[in-house]
Amino acid sequence: MRFVKPLALATLVGLTAMPAAATAKTPLGEVKEIHDGLMAVGIADQLRKDCDNLSARILTAYGYINSLKSRASELGYSDQEIEDFVTxxxxxxQMRADGEAYLRARGVDPEDSAAFCAFGVSEIGAGTAIGKLLREN
Structure with a gap:
């Protein structure tokens, strides 16, 4: 009987600790779909600023950003957590460094304006997440 009480107590403590561990959230910057979506928005934004031949699809971009925010909310992140992350x-x-690494992995030097703008045009043609946020002038 003495053994049963400590075992029952240990089991109870273990069971009550499980939900806390199960509900621990991954940092928002490590959620791939959110990270990659925001990186696409950031790269597209830089392309429209740096390249005279490209402009933003503003309504598409706002819709995409709102869908990312909605998805983060669905994943259990509060409005405050989302705001803290994006500000x-x-x-x-980190996002800038990740974006530059993304470009370099695709053979694009972010400092080479012509290559960067050509990348933007190719993204539009390929219909990528970045390309869908841009249009050629």
Whole structure:
């Protein structure tokens, strides 16, 4: 009987601890679909700023951003957590570094304006997430 009480207590403690571990959220910047979507928006935004031959599909971009926010909410992130993520200077720095790495992995030097703009045009032609946010002038 003495053994049963400690075992029951240990089981009860273990069961009550499980939901806390199961509900721990991944940092929003590590949620691939959110990260990749925001990176696409960031790259498209930089393309429209740097390339005279490209402009933004503003309504498409707003709709896409809202869909990312809705998805983050569905995943259990509060409005405050989402706001903190998108306004964080550290997260912005990391996203910029990730975007530059993404470009370099595709053979694009982000400092080479002609190559960067050509990349934008090719993204439009390929209908990628980045390309869908842009149009050629």
């Amino acid at each position: 964080s200077k550290d997260e912005k720095r």
